[in-house]
Amino acid sequence: ExxxxxxxxxxxxxxxxxxxxxxxxxxxxxxxxxxxxxKAIYHAQYRRRLRTTARIQKGLIRYLYIVIxxxxxxxxxxxxxxxxxxxxxxxxxxxxxxxDQNPLSQIALVTIxxxxxxxxxxxxGSPESHIKALMGKLECSGxxxxxxxxxxxxxxxxxxxSYGHREVLIxxxxxxxxxxxxxxxxxxxxxxSKIRCSVIGLSAEMFICKHLCQETGGLYSVAMDEAHLKExxxxxxxxxxxxxxxxxxxxxxxxxxxxxxxxxISICSCHKEAKVGAGYTCPRCKARVCELPTDCCICGLTLVxxxxxxxxxxxxxxxxxxxxxxxxxxxxxxxxxxxxxxxQQSLLATGNKxxxxxxxxxxxxxxxxxxxxxxxxxxxxxxxxxxIR
Amino acid sequence: MATRPVEKRVKYKTSVKDSGTPGxxxxxxxxxxxxxNDPRSTTKLKVQLQTIKGQKHxxxxxNKPPWLNLSNKQGGSYIFEFENYSDLQVCRDFxxxxxxxGEDTYExxxxxxxxxxxxxxxxxxxxxxxxxxxxxxxLHKQFVISGVLTEAEFWATRKKLLGGESNKRSKxxxxxxxxxxxxxxxxxxxxxxxxxxxxxxxxxFQIFAEKPAVRQAFLNFVPNKMSEKDFWxxxxxxxxxxxxxxxxxxxxxAAEDEELAVFLKPxxxxxxxxxxxxxxxxxxxxMDADLGDDYxxxxxxGIFRYEIKEAxxxxxxxxxxxxxxxxxxxxxxxxxxxAVDIDSEDTRTVAEALARAKQVSRANVExxxxxxxxxxDRISRMTEMEDLQAPRDPPLAALCIKDPRDYxxxxxxxxAEAYESLKEIISLVKAKGLSNPILKSxxxxxxxxxxxxxxxxxxxxxxxxxxxxxxxxxxxxxKEELLxxxxxxxxxxxxxxxxxxxxxxxxxxxxxRLKDAMSDIYPQLEALKESVQSELRHHVSxxxxxxxxALEAAFQHYDADLQRRSSKVGERPNGYYV
Numbered sequence: 001e002x003x004x005x006x007x008x009x010x011x012x013x014x015x016x017x018x019x020x021x022x023x024x025x026x027x028x029x030x031x032x033x034x035x036x037x038x039k040a041i042y043h044a045q046y047r048r049r050l051r052t053t054a055r056i057q058k059g060l061i062r063y064l065y066i067v068i069x070x071x072x073x074x075x076x077x078x079x080x081x082x083x084x085x086x087x088x089x090x091x092x093x094x095x096x097x098x099x100d101q102n103p104l105s106q107i108a109l110v111t112i113x114x115x116x117x118x119x120x121x122x123x124x125g126s127p128e129s130h131i132k133a134l135m136g137k138l139e140c141s142g143x144x145x146x147x148x149x150x151x152x153x154x155x156x157x158x159x160x161x162s163y164g165h166r167e168v169l170i171x172x173x174x175x176x177x178x179x180x181x182x183x184x185x186x187x188x189x190x191x192x193s194k195i196r197c198s199v200i201g202l203s204a205e206m207f208i209c210k211h212l213c214q215e216t217g218g219l220y221s222v223a224m225d226e227a228h229l230k231e232x233x234x235x236x237x238x239x240x241x242x243x244x245x246x247x248x249x250x251x252x253x254x255x256x257x258x259x260x261x262x263x264x265i266s267i268c269s270c271h272k273e274a275k276v277g278a279g280y281t282c283p284r285c286k287a288r289v290c291e292l293p294t295d296c297c298i299c300g301l302t303l304v305x306x307x308x309x310x311x312x313x314x315x316x317x318x319x320x321x322x323x324x325x326x327x328x329x330x331x332x333x334x335x336x337x338x339x340x341x342x343x344q345q346s347l348l349a350t351g352n353k354x355x356x357x358x359x360x361x362x363x364x365x366x367x368x369x370x371x372x373x374x375x376x377x378x379x380x381x382x383x384x385x386x387x388i389r
Numbered sequence: 390m391a392t393r394p395v396e397k398r399v400k401y402k403t404s405v406k407d408s409g410t411p412g413x414x415x416x417x418x419x420x421x422x423x424x425x426n427d428p429r430s431t432t433k434l435k436v437q438l439q440t441i442k443g444q445k446h447x448x449x450x451x452n453k454p455p456w457l458n459l460s461n462k463q464g465g466s467y468i469f470e471f472e473n474y475s476d477l478q479v480c481r482d483f484x485x486x487x488x489x490x491g492e493d494t495y496e497x498x499x500x501x502x503x504x505x506x507x508x509x510x511x512x513x514x515x516x517x518x519x520x521x522x523x524x525x526x527x528l529h530k531q532f533v534i535s536g537v538l539t540e541a542e543f544w545a546t547r548k549k550l551l552g553g554e555s556n557k558r559s560k561x562x563x564x565x566x567x568x569x570x571x572x573x574x575x576x577x578x579x580x581x582x583x584x585x586x587x588x589x590x591x592x593x594f595q596i597f598a599e600k601p602a603v604r605q606a607f608l609n610f611v612p613n614k615m616s617e618k619d620f621w622x623x624x625x626x627x628x629x630x631x632x633x634x635x636x637x638x639x640x641x642x643a644a645e646d647e648e649l650a651v652f653l654k655p656x657x658x659x660x661x662x663x664x665x666x667x668x669x670x671x672x673x674x675x676m677d678a679d680l681g682d683d684y685x686x687x688x689x690x691g692i693f694r695y696e697i698k699e700a701x702x703x704x705x706x707x708x709x710x711x712x713x714x715x716x717x718x719x720x721x722x723x724x725x726x727x728a729v730d731i732d733s734e735d736t737r738t739v740a741e742a743l744a745r746a747k748q749v750s751r752a753n754v755e756x757x758x759x760x761x762x763x764x765x766d767r768i769s770r771m772t773e774m775e776d777l778q779a780p781r782d783p784p785l786a787a788l789c790i791k792d793p794r795d796y797x798x799x800x801x802x803x804x805a806e807a808y809e810s811l812k813e814i815i816s817l818v819k820a821k822g823l824s825n826p827i828l829k830s831x832x833x834x835x836x837x838x839x840x841x842x843x844x845x846x847x848x849x850x851x852x853x854x855x856x857x858x859x860x861x862x863x864x865x866x867x868k869e870e871l872l873x874x875x876x877x878x879x880x881x882x883x884x885x886x887x888x889x890x891x892x893x894x895x896x897x898x899x900x901x902r903l904k905d906a907m908s909d910i911y912p913q914l915e916a917l918k919e920s921v922q923s924e925l926r927h928h929v930s931x932x933x934x935x936x937x938x939a940l941e942a943a944f945q946h947y948d949a950d951l952q953r954r955s956s957k958v959g960e961r962p963n964g965y966y967v
Contacts, residue, residue, distance in 0.1 A: 055788040115563035148561045180562035181726035217783045244786040265928070266935035267875050274932060284946075285886055286939040287879075298879065298939075299886035316788060 040356065043369040045231070050321050050376065057242040059165030060312045061252075062105035063123060064098070065153045066091060066169050068134075070113045071144035073174035073203065079226045083173050083202055084140050086226055090233050091134060091171070095127050097237045101315070103293050103308035108156070109134055110149060114142030115178050117149040119156075125293055144172070146208065147179035150186045150197070157195055163250040166195045168218075169236055172209060173202040183208060191215050194246040200232050217243050239315050255283045255301045257292065269297040314380040322358035322372055341384055342371035360384050395483045400470040401425070401432060402456075409470050416483050423469075434467065444484050446477060457481060486534070515544065527873065528880055537906045538884060542899070546883060562727050565595050567719055575629070586625045593736055596624075597743050598722050599715075601658040604740050606651045614648070617736060627652030659718065725750070863929065867921055871932060874914060878936055881907050885943050889950070904947050907940055 026034045068091065074084040095107060109120040109130055121133045149170065157166045168190075177183065190197060190212075198218035199209040205222050213220035219236070223229035257280035260266070268275050268288045279288045285299040293304040336354055340347055347368060349355030358372045359365065365384030367375065375382060395416040400409030401423050410432050412425035423434035440461045447453040455477040460466040471477040519526045532538040575584040597604040603624065611620050627649055630639045643650035863871070885903045888896045914933050921929045 057786040057788050115566075116561045143564075143566060145561075145564060147564070152561070176567065178564040178566055179723060180564040182724045214781065242786045244784040246786075264935070265931045267872075267932065269879065272872075281935075284942070285882060286935065286942045287882070288935060298882045316790075 039369050042373065043356070046373045046377070047321070049235070055316070058239040058315050059167070059242050060102065060104055060239055060315065061163060062102055062165045062167055062239060063108075063157065063160050064105065064167045064169060065108050065110055065157065066094075066171070067110045067112065067117070067149045067153065068171050069144050069173045070111045070138075070140040071142055071174045072140060073144065074140040076173065076203075079202075079229070084138055086229070087171050087173070087202070088134055088138055090230050092131050093230070094233045094237060095130055097234060099125070099127050101237050101311065102239060103311055104302075104304060110152060111137075112144050112146075112149050113140065115145045115148065117145065117152040119152065123156075123160075126291070143178035144174035144176070145179050146170070146172070146177040146212075147181065147183040147186050150183075150190055150212075154186070154190055154193060154195065158193055162248050163252055165239075165242065165246075166193065167240070168195060168197045169233075170197065170199045170209075171202070171233075172199055172206075175203050175206065177208060187212050187215050196240070196243070196246075198236060200229070202229070217246075239312075253301060255296070255303045256305065257281055257283055257289065257303050260288065270294075319376055319380065319382055320361055321376070322360050322367060325354075325357050325359055325366065337366050340368040340371055341365035342367050342375065363388055395480055397476045397480060398472055399423070399476075401434065402468040402470060403432075405468065407468075414469055414480070416480060423467075436461070436467065438484070441484065444481065446481055457484075459484065524876060528876060531877060532880065532906070537881075537902050538899075542884060546887075564727070565598065565719065565723055567716070575625070584629060586628070588621060590736075590739075594739055594743075597740050599718050600656055601747065602656040603652065604743060605658060606648075607736065607740050608744065610648060611737070623649050624652050863921075863925055867917070867925075867929065870917060871929070874910060874917070875936060878907070878910060878939065881910075882939060882943060885947075889946070891950070891954075900947065904944070907943060911937065911940055 028034050068087060070084060074082070074087070076083050079086045098105070098107060103125075106123040106125050107121075107127075107130055108123040111118050111120050120137070121130050124130065150168070153168050157168075160166065195216060196218045197212050197216045199213055199220045201209060201220070201222040203222075205220075210220050212218070219240075221232045221235075223232055260277055260279045260281055265274055265276050266279070266288045267273065268279055268290050270290050275288070275290070279290055280292060280303065281288055282296040282299065282301060282303060284301050285296060287296055287298040289296060289303060293302070293308050295301070296303055336347075338346060338348065340357065345368060347355055347357050347366060355368075357366050357368055359367065360382050363382065363384030365382075367384075395414075397414050398411070399414040400411045401414075402409040410425045410427070412423055412427075412432075415422045415424070416438075420435060420437045422436075423432070425432055436459075440463075441459050443460050445458040445460070447456045455471040455474045457469045457471065457477055457480055458466050459469075469480075471480070519529055529543060533540055533543050575586045577584050597607070607620060611617050615623075623646070626642075627639075630642060630653065639653050643653045861868075881903055885900065885907070888900050888903070891897050891900065914937055918926060918930050918933055
């Protein structure tokens with residue numbers, strides 16, 4: 001029963017009726033199509049991502065288990081080529097982004113297949129090993145079992161020290177779960193062990209996933225399409241705020257190894273091979289490790305370098321969001337700068353009218369939208385504020 | 390290690406029942422000899438210890454006499470009865486040591502501490518691992534046999550190899566599929582009138598779990614009244630009739646066949662359980678209101694039609710089963726949990742096991758009455774409408790950063806000095822400006838040259854081929870020895886560092902033992918350096934240096950810790966100084 005009024009339209013129909021996306025196409029002088037300006041859309045998305053700047057604790061040392069559902073439902077082809085491949089691709093991008101933003105953390109991969117959960121890789125800090133293991137085994141069959149996955153992860157996460165933040169990210173394609181027992185008990189167990197479970201659903205919202213996330217303090221979202229899925233997964237890369245009752249303050253011993261001299265040769269502890277130079281020596285036991293950050297195999301000390309700590313530290317002190325500049329005629333005459341302070345590109349849109357831009361509260365410099373996104377998400381330092389001193 | 394020959398008075402027995410010939414047993418490195426007391430007796434023995442495969446002995450605590458049984462590779466055995474257990478022990482250790490030297494054979498590690506309870510399977514696994522991995526075996530021999538590490542400590546770091554983790558963690562069970570409820574569709578042959586159902590043990594288990602009446606019927610009928618095949622044929626006939634939703638036909642068939650009727654009518658056992666459960670139903674569940682919604686049970690889906698209900702329909706109602714009933718029953722079974730593991734293929738044992746489990750759970754439910762608090766919680770949760778509630782975000786932890794100066798030793802004096810000198814330099818720079826260029830060019834040149842020379846010479850010496858490793862250029866024996874030293878040092882250091890901080894006496898003893906072992910290895914490294922030819926000596930010393938540095942770091946730590954503890958102990962208030 002399709003009405004002809006706009007009221008009767010479904011959401012997907014409305015995007016054609018209301019928004020008339022074909023009208024935003026424009027031709028330039030020679031008749032070629034101009035690329036569609038997505039800046040405003042990205043900027044709007046980015047502003048939605050900005051969180052409050054209240055000083056809250058964040059989990060910097062995270063132990064994250066990614067659970068990938070490889071049941072029959074993952075073979076669905078509503079996102080091409082199939083849900084399983086798309087999820088694997090996005091998980092790869094996520095792993096790299098995760099280690100970029102959380103160098104002190106570790107990831108492990110778990111898959112659900114045929115009603116049982118299997119450990120794909122152990123907790124580790126090197127992205128390559130995880131990605132290789134994931135891409136190597138992509139086949140799906142059988143039922144999906146949420147309880148088995150949670151039980152497996154719970155068993156492993158119970159063993160990690162208390163200063164680490166225990167998290168699980170479940171990428172769930174199925175619409176049901178085939179469990180051997182009462183899943184509510186498992187959820188309570190996870191809650192007691194302070195494990196924060198988040199779920200990203202690929203088909204529809206399920207009560208049990210919502211319940212799980214609510215109980216453990218995680219995030220539940222359902223992806224609408226591939227781009228949305230990517231956005232949802234990457235949302236979990238920056239460290240989440242620490243929940244008050246789970247956070248324990250601890251002093252953790254860490255080592256800052258020095259780089260070995262170029263001409264030195266030693267047998268490294270990770271590969272059992274003699275390597276020349278280019279390694280790090282543990283400050284406590286003097287064993288040689290090949291890359292950082294890692295745990296020393298001999299004495300167990302966490303070895304990091306100062307850039308790793310710095311990369312984690314800035315999550316605690318995010319830059320205040322810039323103010324959007326309202327475009328009014330008066331502004332155009334009062335010292336409206338022609339160029340963005342960050343990239344020196346012109347801030348004026350077509351026809352010499354001021355385009356959309358933002359300004360920093362502290363240093364009062366103007367930045368374009370791209371720089372705004374870049375400063376807040378990657379750079380974590382305002383160039384204007386830093387150049388005042 | 391020099392092994393003195395062992396000589397003991399024994400009685401040699403060819404079998405357990407044999408009374409035994411008294412004599413002397415002399416054990417040497419390569420063989421043992423038995424000489425009977427009586428020179429006329431012919432039972433002399435001279436056996437090469439290489440032929441001995443293993444040894445067994447009687448336990449000290451038992452009432453048996455001290456016997457040692459040496460079994461050889463051909464399957465024969467030599468039994469010696471000793472005068473006392475300490476003699477037995479000595480001989481046993483001797484044989485054990487000799488056997489350990491052999492390469493293919495490895496006897497059961499007889500050094501088991503009292504607190505270690507090892508299952509036979511774990512022992513087997515350990516022996517197998519040792520046999521397959523010669524490096525591991527060398528390490529084991531070097532440290533465990535010589536007493537530096539105990540068995541438990543040695544294997545504690547190798548949990549992964551033992552696979553202990555996966556065995557201890559319970560195997561995951563697969564849940565009951567809900568597909569069974571509606572999806573069991575037989576395959577039909579278009580041409581003939583046959584319908585084929587597939588029956589697997591999984592399916593049987595699920596049927597017995599969800600339909601107690603069927604289970605009871607199985608226990609009653611099979612094998613007395615009918616064979617298993619007939620039973621299942623009848624069951625699936627009933628299923629087929631249900632799936633056709635032809636209640637009239639179902640009633641007709643039930644009237645004819647008594648056993649079929651069992652499958653067709655509603656489940657008695659379930660009904661009685663349901664009656665019991667209804668008394669304890671959640672008051673928030675308004676069944677009356679739901680009844681109005683549930684129009685699938687009512688004829689014609691609730692559309693009011695003027696029709697007289699026939700009497701036969703009442704009867705046929707009994708033979709109607711709905712999907713929602715099946716689904717609810719399935720869900721209830723899943724939530725109860727999978728208490729029984731199907732190990733056997735025999736249907737009867739499965740049925741009996743399930744029946745027993747049911748009885749136990751029923752008894753438990755009757756005893757357990759304290760559910761009131763749970764019910765009150767559930768009521769309070771159900772009465773609120775979820776969508777209208779405020780978001781229940783848990784409170785977040787506020788950031789509080791302590792002044793980092795608290796953690797560092799305050800060196801106030803140095804602060805002031807450093808500040809002054811820095812201020813001076815900065816004012817100098819401000820006044821004069823930085824010289825252009827900042828560095829003197831010839832100084833920079835010299836430094837760069839020196840560095841480049843250093844790096845390139847190192848690379849040159851190591852060979853242009855990046856694949857070739859430094860170790861390969863050394864002669865094989867040196868390389869082997871170097872690697873062996875390296876693995877033993879790694880092992881020792883791992884155990885050494887894991888024992889700190891020292892909280893118990895056994896850790897202290899362990900650390901002492903480890904330190905002694907490390908002090909033994911240190912001079913061996915020096916000796917290695919000297920044993921190599923002069924052109925390779927540089928490389929070997931480069932390789933050996935980091936190992937020595939690691940050992941030195943460990944010694945330093947040990948000494949510092951010892952000093953700290955003794956100074957603490959020395960400050961006892963009662964006047965004693967250690």
